[in-house]
Amino acid sequence: NAGVTQTPKFRVLKTGQSMTLLCAQDMNHEYMYWYRQDPGMGLRLIHYSVGEGTTAKGEVPDGYNVSRLKKQNFLLGLESAAPSQTSVYFCASSDSALPAQHFGDGTRLSIL
Amino acid sequence: QQQVKQSPQSLIVQKGGISIINCAYENTAFDYFPWYQQFPGKGPALLIAIRPDVSEKKEGRFTISFNKSAKQFSLHIMDSQPGDSATYFCAARGGATNKLIFGTGTLLAVQP
Numbered sequence: 155n156a157g158v159t160q161t162p163k164f165r166v167l168k169t170g171q172s173m174t175l176l177c178a179q180d181m182n183h184e185y186m187y188w189y190r191q192d193p194g195m196g197l198r199l200i201h202y203s204v205g206e207g208t209t210a211k212g213e214v215p216d217g218y219n220v221s222r223l224k225k226q227n228f229l230l231g232l233e234s235a236a237p238s239q240t241s242v243y244f245c246a247s248s249d250s251a252l253p254a255q256h257f258g259d260g261t262r263l264s265i266l
Numbered sequence: 267q268q269q270v271k272q273s274p275q276s277l278i279v280q281k282g283g284i285s286i287i288n289c290a291y292e293n294t295a296f297d298y299f300p301w302y303q304q305f306p307g308k309g310p311a312l313l314i315a316i317r318p319d320v321s322e323k324k325e326g327r328f329t330i331s332f333n334k335s336a337k338q339f340s341l342h343i344m345d346s347q348p349g350d351s352a353t354y355f356c357a358a359r360g361g362a363t364n365k366l367i368f369g370t371g372t373l374l375a376v377q378p
Contacts, residue, residue, distance in 0.1 A: 158309070185363060185364050187365075194275070194370055194371075195370060196272075196355060196368040196369055196370040196371050197310070197355065197366075197368040198368075199365060199366075202363065202365060204363050210363075212365070244309050244310070246309075248364045250364075253298045253300070253315070253359050253364050254300065254312050254315065255300075255312070255364065255366060256312075257302075257309030257310050257311065258309050259307070259308050259309045260307075260308075260309055
């Protein structure tokens with residue numbers, strides 16, 4: 155049972171480039187989330203989804219877009235990467251009836 | 267009102283000692299308070315959680331103490347071991363979508 159899988163694990167981008175981070179979960183969870191983790195700031199919610207075809211903004215959504223075309227996948231896109239988006243990105247999922255969130259192991263993204 | 271304040275930022279404890287991490291919140295609508303443990307290079311993993319109708323929850327060496335009137339909760343790690351060395355995050359849930367507000371994290375080092 156893989157749980158939550160994130161790809162890629164590491165990536166280096168140049169300013170202005172675009173990329174998509176993929177999150178896949180095999181637990182049939184309704185809810186999925188994208189966070190960024192920065193030193194001294196904990197985890198901050200970027201976007202989340204409460205079901206296939208739905209997305210909503212979190213605490214720090216600017217510069218990011220998301221899509222949830224399939225229940226098991228949640229994609230995070232950076233259209234024009236900026237150095238301020240250098241961070242570790244975590245995806246999580248949870249069952250709609252239970253509050254516990256299950257996290258992937260993160261994508262470490264550096265933008266030069 | 268949406269913040270969760272966590273202290274200390276870092277903590278050094280001797281093997282066998284008690285580690286105590288504190289969190290405070292303002293929003294009385296929060297209804298679920300988890301603690302997550304994160305090892306380097308890994309995603310956060312749920313350690314223990316409590317709901318506000320309970321003042322204490324214990325799982326093995328880990329205990330959450332919850333003070334609803336003071337709007338504070340804390341994690342106690344009894345008989346701390348070097349394997350407990352990790353970053354710990356408190357969090358609080360507000361709303362039906364299981365969105366979590368995280369504290370800024372505590373880096374715990376247990377010295378042998």
